[in-house]
Amino acid sequence: MHYSSLLIFLCLQLLCSFGLKAQDCYYHLHGKVAESSNGLPISYAVVQIKELNKGTYTDSLGHYHIDGLCAGTYTLSCMRIGFESITQTIHITNSDVEQDFYMTFNPSIFRTIDVVEVIEDKNVFIHIHTEFDKGIYTRANNLGQALSQLNGVTTINTGSSISKPVVHGLHSQRVIILNNGVRQEGQQWGNEHAPEIDPYTLDAAQVIQGASALQYGPDAIGGAIVLNPKPIGQQKGWSGALNLHGTSNGRQGTTSGYVEFSPEKINGLSARVQGTLKRSGNARTPNYFLANTGFIERNYAAHFQYKHKRFDTGIYYTQFNTELGIFSGSHISNVTDLMRAIESREPAQKANFSYHIGYPKQDVQHELIKAHFNLNLTDKNKLQFSYARQFNDRKEFDHHSSSHNQSTPELQLKLTTHTANIDWYKKSARNLMHRVGISGMHQANTYNGRYFIPAFYQRGIGAYWIETWTKNQWSLEAGLRYDIKTMEVFIHENKSWQTFNHSFQNIAAGGSALYKPNNRWRFALQMGTTWRPPQVSELYSNGLHHGVAAIENGNRELQMEKSWNGALQAIFTTEWIEAQISPYLQRVDNYILLLPSGSPTLTIRGAFPTFQYSQIDALLYGSDLQASFRLTNSIRTTWKSAVLRAIQTSTKEHIYGMPSDRHSLRLAYLFHDKGIFKQPTISASGLYVNKQWRVQNHNDYMPAPNAYWLLDIECSSVIHIKEQVINVSVGVYNAFNLRYRDYMNRFRYYSDELGRNMAVHIQIPFSQSNKK
Amino acid sequence: MKHTKSIFFFFLLFILVLGIASCKKDDQKPDDMPTHPEMHDEELITTLILTLEDTSGIQPSVTATFRDVDGPGGLAPSAFDSIYLKSHTTYNCAITLLNESVEPAENISEEVLEEADEHLFCFTISNAQLQIIRTDSDGQYEIGLNSQWTVGSASSGHVLVILKHQPDVKNGSCEPGETDIELLFPVLITD
Numbered sequence: 001m002h003y004s005s006l007l008i009f010l011c012l013q014l015l016c017s018f019g020l021k022a023q024d025c026y027y028h029l030h031g032k033v034a035e036s037s038n039g040l041p042i043s044y045a046v047v048q049i050k051e052l053n054k055g056t057y058t059d060s061l062g063h064y065h066i067d068g069l070c071a072g073t074y075t076l077s078c079m080r081i082g083f084e085s086i087t088q089t090i091h092i093t094n095s096d097v098e099q100d101f102y103m104t105f106n107p108s109i110f111r112t113i114d115v116v117e118v119i120e121d122k123n124v125f126i127h128i129h130t131e132f133d134k135g136i137y138t139r140a141n142n143l144g145q146a147l148s149q150l151n152g153v154t155t156i157n158t159g160s161s162i163s164k165p166v167v168h169g170l171h172s173q174r175v176i177i178l179n180n181g182v183r184q185e186g187q188q189w190g191n192e193h194a195p196e197i198d199p200y201t202l203d204a205a206q207v208i209q210g211a212s213a214l215q216y217g218p219d220a221i222g223g224a225i226v227l228n229p230k231p232i233g234q235q236k237g238w239s240g241a242l243n244l245h246g247t248s249n250g251r252q253g254t255t256s257g258y259v260e261f262s263p264e265k266i267n268g269l270s271a272r273v274q275g276t277l278k279r280s281g282n283a284r285t286p287n288y289f290l291a292n293t294g295f296i297e298r299n300y301a302a303h304f305q306y307k308h309k310r311f312d313t314g315i316y317y318t319q320f321n322t323e324l325g326i327f328s329g330s331h332i333s334n335v336t337d338l339m340r341a342i343e344s345r346e347p348a349q350k351a352n353f354s355y356h357i358g359y360p361k362q363d364v365q366h367e368l369i370k371a372h373f374n375l376n377l378t379d380k381n382k383l384q385f386s387y388a389r390q391f392n393d394r395k396e397f398d399h400h401s402s403s404h405n406q407s408t409p410e411l412q413l414k415l416t417t418h419t420a421n422i423d424w425y426k427k428s429a430r431n432l433m434h435r436v437g438i439s440g441m442h443q444a445n446t447y448n449g450r451y452f453i454p455a456f457y458q459r460g461i462g463a464y465w466i467e468t469w470t471k472n473q474w475s476l477e478a479g480l481r482y483d484i485k486t487m488e489v490f491i492h493e494n495k496s497w498q499t500f501n502h503s504f505q506n507i508a509a510g511g512s513a514l515y516k517p518n519n520r521w522r523f524a525l526q527m528g529t530t531w532r533p534p535q536v537s538e539l540y541s542n543g544l545h546h547g548v549a550a551i552e553n554g555n556r557e558l559q560m561e562k563s564w565n566g567a568l569q570a571i572f573t574t575e576w577i578e579a580q581i582s583p584y585l586q587r588v589d590n591y592i593l594l595l596p597s598g599s600p601t602l603t604i605r606g607a608f609p610t611f612q613y614s615q616i617d618a619l620l621y622g623s624d625l626q627a628s629f630r631l632t633n634s635i636r637t638t639w640k641s642a643v644l645r646a647i648q649t650s651t652k653e654h655i656y657g658m659p660s661d662r663h664s665l666r667l668a669y670l671f672h673d674k675g676i677f678k679q680p681t682i683s684a685s686g687l688y689v690n691k692q693w694r695v696q697n698h699n700d701y702m703p704a705p706n707a708y709w710l711l712d713i714e715c716s717s718v719i720h721i722k723e724q725v726i727n728v729s730v731g732v733y734n735a736f737n738l739r740y741r742d743y744m745n746r747f748r749y750y751s752d753e754l755g756r757n758m759a760v761h762i763q764i765p766f767s768q769s770n771k772k
Numbered sequence: 773m774k775h776t777k778s779i780f781f782f783f784l785l786f787i788l789v790l791g792i793a794s795c796k797k798d799d800q801k802p803d804d805m806p807t808h809p810e811m812h813d814e815e816l817i818t819t820l821i822l823t824l825e826d827t828s829g830i831q832p833s834v835t836a837t838f839r840d841v842d843g844p845g846g847l848a849p850s851a852f853d854s855i856y857l858k859s860h861t862t863y864n865c866a867i868t869l870l871n872e873s874v875e876p877a878e879n880i881s882e883e884v885l886e887e888a889d890e891h892l893f894c895f896t897i898s899n900a901q902l903q904i905i906r907t908d909s910d911g912q913y914e915i916g917l918n919s920q921w922t923v924g925s926a927s928s929g930h931v932l933v934i935l936k937h938q939p940d941v942k943n944g945s946c947e948p949g950e951t952d953i954e955l956l957f958p959v960l961i962t963d
Contacts, residue, residue: 333951348948349941399950444802455802490802544844551845602852603844604817606954610845 027069028096036102045080068235138761152624154659157745158192170222182388185417189537196320196366198299200256203230210526211479211510218508219532233270237768249757252280268307281355286755291351295324320366325357334605338549363395380427390417412448435466457488475514504533524569534558555613583623591618660692680717692743708740727763819870824863854958863921894946899929900959913944
């Protein structure tokens with residue numbers, strides 16, 4: 001840990017030495033983009049300064065801001081699909097400039113800009129996309145919760161502080177998470193192992209399916225979640241932001257900030273340091289505190305980049321550290337205790353508020369270092385090299401009695417992963433884009449303490465080839481990928497170490513088509529086949545799973561999982577409505593899951609139900625629906641629904657552990673600017689989560705929890721104090737303090753979900769240009 | 773390119789710092805794991821032995837054992853005896869707990885005795901003509917490592933032996949705490 005503080009110190013020192021060279025480039029350009037016919041704001045219009053090759057998007061209210069401009073004359077262009085582009089010359093002499101654009105709607109325009117759009121957005125089938133705005137930080141406590149803002153993405157939770165994203169019912173090994181282009185490699189097999197990523201480092205998230213996802217691996221059966229860090233080097237000089245966040249439930253406090261520097265005199269050089277500190281105490285349900293649910297998180301990131309016309313290179317480093325308490329009431333030793341916990345409706349162990357983290361607990365460190373070198377052979381021909389090393393150190397501590405040595409974890413897993421990629425992009429004259437690449441991976445896992453998964457080496461090599469063709473209303477994409485994965489597993493059996501080898505290889509393929517007949521409609525179709533080798537945990541895990549009172553046994557005979565999937569997406573957009581429907585269908589052969597294995601296992605703590613990893617043929621289908629209406633200029637409403645069915649094809653039984661249907665409605669009112677308050681907004685969201693009726697009750701100790709609905713209220717505004725902008729948002733979640741349990745929370749047996757929570761989020765961006 | 777030097781310096785320092793921050797962390801390789809996996813699961817109890825001695829010294833002493841050396845899961849328990857008792861006899865029962873997954877075996881009953889104020893044995897009898905009372909104490913409440921078994925007429929049934937771990941919540945009853953042991957022994961009483 002102290003190395004990281006040293007790192008931040010050194011970087012700050014370094015940045016200070018550069019800071020002295022600041023120049024007079026602090027002018028601010030801003031304005032509004034609106035429709036010429038009715039004055040309605042246009043969001044996602046691109047405003048670009050041609051000379052500087054610098055640009056930005058307008059926000060939902062049509063506003064844009066560009067900072068850090070030097071005095072001079074610039075050519076400004078404003079573009080949006082379906083509108084005529086505008087070019088305007090502006091002069092910046094000695095003050096900030098305001099420039100509004102009024103765009104004229106022209107349906108025939110979309111064709112010319114379409115090409116630009118596809119190039120920018122090289123993935124044809126983006127299922128869903130979200131920006132990590134201040135609202136997400138107000139609502140979400142961790143990455144999983146932030147991602148669940150995406151329609152079709154839910155979370156699987158362990159208590160209140162551990163969340164993992166679930167995409168269309170699939171999670172863990174079936175979802176690839178890419179953090180800054182690097183595949184996240186933690187102990188992802190465990191439901192109680194959340195992705196070790198600080199959402200404050202991120203700018204946007206996308207869920208990618210179809211051919212483009214092949215670039216990231218063959219095993220994105222649920223999809224690839226692509227997380228993009230905040231782009232670096234957007235403005236010269238100093239800049240940064242400070243985020244402050246507090247909640248009433250858990251009395252959580254978060255401070256997160258970053259400082260970035262791009263020296264005036266050296267074009268293309270930029271560096272950033274980022275840090276997040278988070279602390280939370282015991283969370284509270286409507287009726288009682290949850291004992292030992294506090295956590296501490298300390299995250300650091302550093303980013304260095306040098307961009308030249310012909311190449312760019314950079315290093316990205318992040319460290320994620322968390323120490324989190326596991327709700328004491330969930331530590332049960334046998335089935336009798338579990339049944340008692342279920343019957344008692346309230347945890348036997350009473351608690352008050354405390355920040356103290358006792359036992360059981362998890363202590364996890366995740367470190368990522370990535371270096372990349374991109375060679376721009378020509379403007380349309382790029383070669384990219386990247387290497388990343390990840391180190392994941394997970395310590396799990398059981399419930400201790402006082403006399404035992406508390407510093408030694410009962411289970412410690414260390415996972416080191418090296419990945420290397422070479423990718424080549426080329427846009428050819430015939431509307432084609434080629435993407436070819438190879439990737440290699442080497443992974444080593446060791447354990448100390450209790451056996452749950454063995455020590456192993458895992459190696460993989462893969463190559464992909466994706467072609468994208470774009471012309472007029474059409475975009476077509478096809479991709480192919482071949483991978484070889486090997487495992488070398490070390491098991492202590494019959495008093496000696498035995499080595500087991502596994503090798504898997506297969507082809508993954510996919511194709512997508514995008515058709516935009518006019519500027520109102522957009523249709524996308526995606527079909528593909530992917531595969532996933534069984535994980536070491538599924539092959540070799542063995543033992544008692546605390547918390548669920550079950551013995552889980554691996555199965556060394558497991559075969560690879562194969563998926564055949566298809567999805568359709570239809571989007572309809574007018575000035576007043578934006579509606580999207582995305583049905584999907586996926587067949588997974590040899591779907592790996594835990595099934596009861598007949599006779600219970602006798603132990604000193606009584607008999608435990610026993611599960612074994614088995615394979616079935618599964619069919620998953622469903623649809624996501626989303627519609628936004630602009631009822632008036634100041635009232636917006638958004639409706640979202642996600643529906644999923646998952647069945648075992650041979651028996652027609654429903655598959656265990658799938659999210660139930662959910663629907664939400666959000667109503668937002670936008671006020672007029674008032675004094676220092678700009679864009680004040682108030683919104684109310686209702687979320688209805690149905691009971692998971694589609695379960696096999698004999699597989700569970702407790703029937704699925706009842707349906708529930710929650711009301712959240714949020715207010716936000718941008719406050720302008722002189723040149724300083726401050727984003728403030730306040731939210732009340734579970735406003736009625738309703739008592740409920742969620743089927744996707746593994747602690748549903750033991751406790752209710754959280755009660756009312758009030759959160760405040762303040763974001764203070766700063767840059768050299770607005771401090772005169 | 774006059775800034776090449778500073779870029780280079782910047783870059784070098786960055787790499788250096790990161791190098792320091794990240795080195796020496798993956799020195800353990802899967803293929804040189806320790807020759808015997810370390811087990812420090814202190815809570816592991818593999819063996820419970822009931823030793824019953826006739827208070828009048830007439831009947832032979834009785835032992836009944838539960839043994840599952842590799843802990844929950846894995847191999848099935850190697851011993852799970854029935855308790856054979858003589859009718860109309862009073863026995864003194866002592867419970868021995870062992871962790872036999874380590875060598876030498878650890879005596880867990882000594883640890884239980886050290887933490888007597890956190891532990892309680894509970895006995896539930898079904899059908900058998902048998903009465904059990906705990907005969908030891910932590911100073912305030914009973915423990916149950918020692919007990920007296922008063923056997924009635926010939927019959928058969930079960931005795932459920934439970935060890936509760938009750939840190940800070942021990943109140944003499946079996947309700948609070950976590951279950952460390954829960955074993956259902958068959959009991960056979962003959963004349």
